[in-house]
Structures are given as structure tokens and as C-alpha cells.
Amino acid sequence: MARSANSPLSFRPEQGSIPESPGVYRFSDAQGRVIYVGKAKSLRQRLNSYFADFASLHPRTQTMLTTATAVDWTVVGTEVEALQLEYSWIKEFDPRFNVKYRDDKSYPFLAVTMGDAFPRVQVLRGAKRKGTRYFGPYSHAWAIRETVDLLLRVFPVRTCSAGVFKRAGQIGRPCLLGYIDKCSAPCVGKVTEEEHRQLAEDFCDFMAGNTTRFIKRLERAMRDAAGTEEYERAARLRDDIQALQRALEKQAVVLGDSTDCDVVALVEDPLEAAVQVFYVRGGRIRGQRGWVVDKVEESTPGDLVEHFLLQMYGEATPEAVPREVLVPVLPPEAAAVAELLSEQRGARVEVRVPQRGDKKTLMGTVERNAKESLAQHKLRRASDLTTRSRALQEIADALDLDQAPLRIECYDVSHLQGDDVVASMVVFEDGLVRKSEYRRFAIRGTAGQGDVASIYEVIYRRFKRHVEERAASGELDPEPIDPETGKPRRFAYPPNLVVVDGGPAQVAAAQRALDELGVDDVSVSGLAKRLEEVWLPGDDQPVILPRSSEGLYLLQRVRDEAHRFAITYHRSKRAKSVTESVLDDIRGLGSTRKQALLKRFGSVKRLQGATVDEICEVPGIGLSTAEAIVAALKGEAT
Template identity: 55%
Template sequence: MSAARPSRTVPYKPAPGTIPTAPGVYRFRDEHERVLYVGKAKNLRQRLSNYFQPLEALHERTRRMVLTAVRVEWTIVASEYEALQLEFTWIKEYEPPFNVQFRDDKSYPYLAVTMGDDVPRAMITRNRGIRGARYFGPYTKVWAIRETLDLLLKAFPVRSCSASTYDRAERTGRPCLLGDIGKCAAPCVGRISQEDHRGLARELVAFMNGGDQAVVDHMREEMQRASARLEFERAARVRDQLQALDAVLERTSVVLSDRVDADVFGVVADELSAAVHLFAVRGGRIRGTKSWVVDTEIDMTDGELATQMLRIAYDEGGDAPAREVLVPKEPDLPDEVATWLTTRREAHGLGGRVDIRVPQRGEKRRLADSATVNAAHALQVARTKRTSDYVTRSQALADLQEALGMAEAPLRIECFDVSHLGGTGVVASMVVFEDGLPRKDQYRKFAIAQTTDDTDSIRQVIARRARYIVDGDPEDTGSRFAYTPQLLLVDGGRPQVQAAKRALDEAGVRGVALAGIAKRLEELWLPDDEYPVILPRTSEALYLVQRLRDEAHRVAISYQRQKRSSAIETELSGIPGLGPARVRALLKHFGSAKRVRAASPEQLQEVAGVGPALAVAVARALGADTMVASTDGDQGIGT
């Protein structure tokens, strides 16, 4: 290797044989000794070797972390479980920027019962740090838990007043209004002993923990005994309590037929973030629900993402895990994660080992699918929030201006994408964003009759666009197609950018910035630069670029499918004996052009009006087409 050739890896790569093969935890640090990333490994040498591959082989996010760091250090532990524990401890201590980071702008209300107090109190709170308290929830709406608590106090008249109100009632010998209307047993004035009041609090906790049927059965038996003893006033009070509990149970709908206690997770991830939704099921009923978003900085497997999701959900100060945790993908080191979750459960005073499962069928799978749908909605809301906020959009444009070295913010951005199916039916799209928002009335679609490859396709499309920038659009001025953008983006790397630049230069276009979007959206290629621009993970520009690329890709694929549908209709219409009605019948019966082309003469005869001779003619006419052989349906669409 010549001295002029740049290193294919980082200079701090440990010498061969120096990394141990034992389990352990490793940390990457930057020049300021800040911990950038913490990870665990069954085999440190095997795991760390993944980071010291040739830089071009690394995922873009991983490459950025490795290049930001200046050294790596590791600690050997005795077992994989100890590695898991130490990893979680260090992530909490150092908050490394490249680890999975929790991102949420709201705290959720909980129903808490302060069992650590001499006189337990039922309350609604967002504070998860009350010593000895038992928490239920979280609840997405404060009003919902307030109504639930109001009903619960009719059945379990536990104290719900503040400390100052309780002390005042003790001094004066007069209970507050809740004691007068029967929603508090009034231990403050001795109507009930503190021990009996604690028993009420335990019953409330048992009910919320999923023992609702046992509590209801006990109350029903007590009502019948009171009635048999002719204690009708006592029986009426218990009846009212039962009615209140029935109302609570109606609000927490039954989702599983058996007496299941489970935490059900749904996860949906894109290239930059992951959204998580949790159903807390106790006694077969949803007792709480929560959605949150995590930022993913390092490329990770589904198992690694599942592990970090559980860390965030049950870290110290979080909720107690249920006996059964249902996840969409099994975490890495599943036995060790289950042991860690069991210790978290024991820390909340609960027994029983936690079991981690991936639901395959039945009611649990349906609930898991529902959690996934909610997670997808949470991710969409997070994206929409970024684009709907003016300050956020302005910051995105400013970040993009700085990253590309532009003189002004790109208020009008046009993004181009090419789509084809096995090299045929080549089309392109142009989408327009102004002030960070899409202008769908100004989108354009291009059909490309002849091309040699993707770079030639990009050159042709940019050349056609450039003519209107220079000469104007006299036939279509209302659409502002002739307006000059501040920035043109093309989907592709350095070759596509250079092809687009040739088209702009040949048309004489000046003063328009140009960049290419690489596959994973974390790098932008400029025409004359040897290395790409890496957008920081926290940059709002990254989300704007992602939306532009996705929208251009969506429009291009949609147009490509439309062209395919029109093409086969034209081709079928040219077959003797196959009129418009039979063409529509064929497409309706098979559902897609691909299935019509793949159908045998016998299958074609299943369509009304298509006889044996006509079926053979259709199959022969379509059999010469090589489109299906060159791709696998819609999966072949792309750049």
C-alpha cells in the first residue's frame, strides 16, 4: 500500500489480538473524553471488529460515530447478564449521544396510592418518585383518570386529600366534604382506624392490579350476607359500591378473555427514529397506555432495538414490568433481559419471573397488532409536528443553508427521483417544497423514452427542467414551473449529481445550488466535492431532506405504476376479439398487470367472455414481454 493512500479505517483501531474474547462492555470516547456510545458484547473482539471494518463498509450512522471518536475502551465482566446490567448503568450515567435516546415532550398522569404513608392516599400525579407509592397507568387523558378515581372512591373510600387538609381535619375534629358525602372513610376523625383504612387501600391496589373479579365477588357475597341479616342500610351501601365498580370496569374494556397480566409493545421504526406504544393489561383489561419516540443514532438490529426499548420502559424510576412482556421482536440476550426485568419487578415489591414472548396468533397477537398501529400513528404525529411548526421549518432551512454553504436559505427546493421496472418504463418525478412545506400543485412527472442508465435519466430530466428556468414557461405560467429554485436535489450519489451539473451547465443555469441525496439520507453529495456532507443527527435539515426524498420517490413510483397499467390496456386492446369490456374484466379479475402477464391460458379462461382460442391469443401476445422476468413485481421499482 502506498503512503499516499488514505487509511481505510480509523487510526485508533486496537492492535490485533489485544481485544479480549470475553463478555464485556465497551465505550467510544471523543477528544474531550465524552462518552459517545456504550455497547455490550458476548465476545468483545468479535463485536468490536465490526466497527473497524473499512469505513466504506460501515453504515453511515456507525461511520459517523467511529470517525467522531478518538479511542475505544472496554471492561470485562463475568457473564452476559453482568454486561447487560453494566451497559444499562453506563447509558443512564453518561447519556451517550449515539445510543438510543428517549424523546417526548409530555409527562403522563398516573393513579398513585401512597402505601408508604401511615395513612395511604389515592391521588393523580405526574411525579413518579413518591417513595413507597403504587402506580397505575399511565393515562393519556387527565379527565379520564379523574372520572375513574371518582368512581373508585365510592367503592374504596380511601383518603384523597392533601396533607394540609388532613392535618386540619385532625386538629378540628371535622372531616372535609369528601368524608361527609361518603367518598372518604375519614380516618382523620377516627371514623375508621388507620389499620382498617390501610386495608381499604390494599383492596384498591388489588383491584387495580387485576384482581377486580375477586373484589367484586367478595362485595357481592357481603351484600347478600348483610341482606340476610336484615342490615339493609349496609347492603345498600355495598350495592352502591358494586355499581361504582361496574362503571369502572366498563371504562377499562376487556381485551383478553383469560386473566392475563401483560405489557404489550408495538414498535415502528424509520431510518432515524422509532415510535413505541405500550398497552398495560392487567386482569385482561387495558389499565394504561403510553406512546413515545426514541432517536436511533447507530444502525442496530431489531433485537438490539427491542432491548433498548425495554431499557427505556423499565429503567429505574419507570413502571414495574408485568409477568408477561409481549414484544414484536425478541431482544438480543433474551434470557438476560428477562432476568433484568425480573429484578425490576422485584424492586417494586412484586414476585414472579418475567417472561418475554413474541405473540404469534390469537387475542394477544391482535392486541400486539393494535399496539403497532398506535406506534405508527405516534411516529406520524412526531413527523407532522416537525413540519407544522414554523420555527422548526425555519431551523431546517437554516441548517440546510449552512450545511451546503449557500448564501441564502433555500425557500424553494425541487427534488427529482427516477423510477423504472427492470430497466423499462423509465419515469421521473419532481416535487416542490416552499418554506419547508410541499406544493403539490407544482409537482411534475416526466416520461423518459430512451436512456442508458440512471445518470443519463437524471441528466435528461434536469436538462428539461433547466430549459424552463432559462427561457420561462409561456404556456404554463400559472403553475410557476418557470420559477427559479434555490436548491435542486437529485436522488443519488456523486455520479447522479455530476450528471445533473452537466445538464445545468449546458443550459447556462447559474446561481442554483445542487446536491444529491444518498441512500440513507445521512449524506449529501455536492458536484465538485470528493467527500459528502454529513448532516448532524440533531439537525432539522435531516428530517426535511427525508421528506423530500420520500415524497419524490412516492410520486415517481405512482406514475410508473400508472404508465404500466396504461401500457397493458393498450397492448390488450390490440388483440383481435378483446374489446374494452373484456380488457377491464381481465384487469379486475387478476388485480394487476403482472398477474395478467403471468396467467396461463387455462387461468385466463376463468374470466367471463374469454374462450380457449382467445385465452391462447392473449397468453401468446403477452408472453414475449420480459418485464416480469426482470423483476419481482413492485419490488423492482426503484432507482
């Protein structure tokens, strides 16, 4: 196996030496550390793709190949074996270029330490411990404590620490919970070790979803007590039943009673992805958990789902794997993943995409939670002062700027097949959004000529106004408030950096607009969506920021915000033009009368609800025209 520094061709395997069998491969660096693990149906076809055309590879893949100095592989017999070996190698070597999911926050679990002689119920976070049953995770620890407080009335399992338990046994007196019947007090021998373990097992069964038999058992006991006139015992059993029912009410019913499934939703952008899982047992949502991941390799949604399922269930206990896993898209090797999970569970597991009904609706709810999780993750990351400062400095270093770009303006163009062309301008100052500085443009002179011409027009218009305001004030940096009018100047401050959504052509157009206006103190760059490449004017090659760069993350946020703002404006403008076009077809209704109608009623929708007499009240609208308007709008409404 050949080794060298930085050249992938130097360790390319000999022609014909790679088998065509399915298998798992791994790339290693000069120190022998495994940096990437992958699997393939055909090792030869997959590995040859890395060395065939280096320039066409994704930049992150290029970085992996230039870091690697060796590649080896292991042939396996089936796709399931490939999945198992891939997971084992990823777990063993922790390769830096593989996808790694991490909790988006610390989730608490309800834990029962069944490995102890006297099992204990408690709230736990972090790594799971052997011999302990876990339920959840829950969004808040107080939610667990409320549930436990209700269940201890029926299942009085110990909740005290080892020290308290030992001390109570030494003095022969239980704690307060033992006196109020919320602990069976095994510490002082009120119950035997076997009796206490049975209570713990019943507690676990109830939490696992086997609720009906406990409630029915208590109801029978309550009726028997009432029949023998043991009314105090019957009342206590009634209160126990109500406690169990209140505990169940805290878990929303979403599906049929026999449904056990995990619902997985995925939301991604070019740099990161967020995953949310709802755990449904017995038709009720028993827990929720979220993960985020940096996309350190080029991955499809199906790839991300496959990696996630392997990570989540890789070391799960059989009872933690549900009968059904609902996913947004099927993984590439869906049948193999399902077989692997079935082996893990010891029974058949189905992996599928819900198409309709309650499960499809629940998937939508989980997806909304994933979107919120990704937004909160971005917000936490963006709100950190140190992170923002590092991001701005990384941008300055990468683009060779004289100083950190404290004010960044980003421009994007939106249209539908060349119609209703609009552009947006968003502003970030010190790495934070300044929505009061946002502007939007209706493209006129270059409409229909493409994004490049539109970028030129919007940059020229924006900086032409800035040049004019600077000339009128006689200052290089005029005050943002006009002293004569008392109103804010629209373009008082120039940015340190202009970012356009696009590649070399868009960057060249923006730079040409600035050159024609004589603006030489503003830097220009472009961010291309497909490969997240940063382009500078006149450069033949893009600037590739490291995948972990906070600077790249900030540029992406700026670009995405400009895109969102442009799309919002385009949709509103198009919706208005579509509704107003209905009036254009009415004979005898010119632009003046149309404007008078819209001024009077406010919108076409309100005009649709108007009567002929109300329309006739508008100056210039006669009876025949009013009747024509009503007829046209009624037809449009139907």
C-alpha cells in the same frame, strides 16, 4: 492507554491485548467523559472492527471515534452480566452516542402514595417517587379522574392534599367528600390508620387487575342484605357493583382474563424511531405510553428493542414487569434479556414475537399507534418556525449556497424491474409542503435504462418547460398565472435547490440536464438513503451533516415525501396496466374498441359486471366480440 487528538489509530489497543471474553467497553473523550458504551460476546472481535477499516464505518460511528481519545473494557462472565453492566454504565455516564429514549409527551399516571401514613390517590406526571404505586399511564388526566370518581364509591381513599388533610384534622370536620361517602375521612378519625391502609391496598389490587374477588364479595353482601330485608343497604351495594363494572368497561378487553403482558411496537426511519407500549393486565388494556429516539448510532430493530427493554425495565419494581413481553423483533441477546427481566420480576418472564391470533392483532394496533406517534412528532418538529429557519440556514451553510433555499424541489424515480417507470416532483416552500405544486411524470424516452437516465429525463423536461415559459413571458420570473389563459403556469417558479434521491451518478445526471438547458441559478444535491450522505456535483466526497442537524432532518423529510409520491403513482399506474392487459388478450378487440369500452364502463371492474347485451350497446362491439369479452373477464374474475 494511548491518547491523542482525533486519530482513532492513536489509541488503538496493542495487538493481542484485548481479551476474547464477553464484556462491556466504553469510549472516552479528551476530558475523560464517557461518550459511548457497548457490550460484546467477544471484546477482541468487536473492538477490532472499530479500527480495521475506518472508511467503511457508518458516519455516526466515525464521528464517535474521532471524538474519542481512549477506550477501556471490563470482562464479565455471562451475557446477563454484560447487559447489567452496560445498563449501569449508560445510566451512570449518560453517553452522548448511545440511544436515548424520551417520552413523546407527558403521560399522567394514577398514583397511590403507599409510603404515607394515610395513602392518597392522585394524578402524577414526571419522575416516579419511591413508595408510590403507579397505574397507567393514561392518555388523558380526565380519564384517570373519571375512573377514580367511580372507584371512590367502593374504596373511599383520601384524595386531598397534605394541607387540606391537616386543616380538616385541626377543625375536626371533614371535607365534602367525607360527607358524601367518597372519602373514609381518616383526618377526623372515622377510620383508623390500619383500616384506611387496607382500603388503599384494596384500591391498588383492583387497579392491578384483581377485580373478580371484589365484585363477587359485593354481590354476596348484596344478596345477604336482601335476604335480611335490608333493602337500602342492598341497593347501595348494587350501585357499588355497577360503579366497579363501569370502571372496568373503560378498559378495553383484548385478551384472556389471565393475560398479563406488555405489547411493544417499533416504527423507524433512518434518523428517528418511535416506540409505543400497551400495558395489558387481566386481559384489559390498563395504559399506553410512547417514546421517540434519535438514532445516534447504526442500530438494527433488534438493537433498538434491546436498548428499549433495558431502559424501560431497568429500575422497574417487580410488579411492574409482566409475565410476557411481546416485541416486533427479538433482541440479539433475547435469552439474556428474558433472564434479566425474570431476575427483576422474581419469576419467569417470556420475551417473544406474536405469530398469530389476538396477540398478533393487538401488535398491529400498537404499531399503528407508533406510526401515528412518529408522524405527529415529525409534524410538531416541522411546524416550528424557528426550527424550520434553522434547518434552511444549516442546509445553505452545508451546501455553500448564497441564500437559504426557500423553495426546494425533490425528485424520485419508481419502477418494478424497469417496467412502468415513473418519477415524482415534490415541493417544499419555507420548510413546508406545497402539495398543489407537486408533479408526476411518466418516463418514456429512457424507460428501462436505469434511474440515472430517468433522473436526467425528468429534470430536463421540468426545466425545459420553465425555460420556455420564461422565454414566452420575457421575464426572468414570470407570474404564476398566465394573463392570457387565466390558468396557472405549471412551472412558473424555479427552485433554489433541487434534491434528487441518490448519490453521485444521479446528481451528475441532474446537473447535466440543467447545464444543457443553460440553467445556472439552481443548485443541485443528492441524498443517498443508506448513509444519509449529501452529494454535490463533481465532489468526490459527500457532505456529512451532523446527526442532530435540523437541516439533515428537513432533507430527509423532502426525500421521503418524494419517494412516497412516486410509489403511489407507480402503484396506481401499474394496477391500471395490469387490469387493462386482460383486454389485450381478447381476439378482435383493438385499441379503439378497448378505449370505447373503458369510456363507457369506466373501469375493467365495472366491465366485468356487465352483460352481453350491455356490452353490445357500445359502438363497434358485435355479439361475438361481446361474448368473448364476457368469457375472458369471467375467467379473470374466477
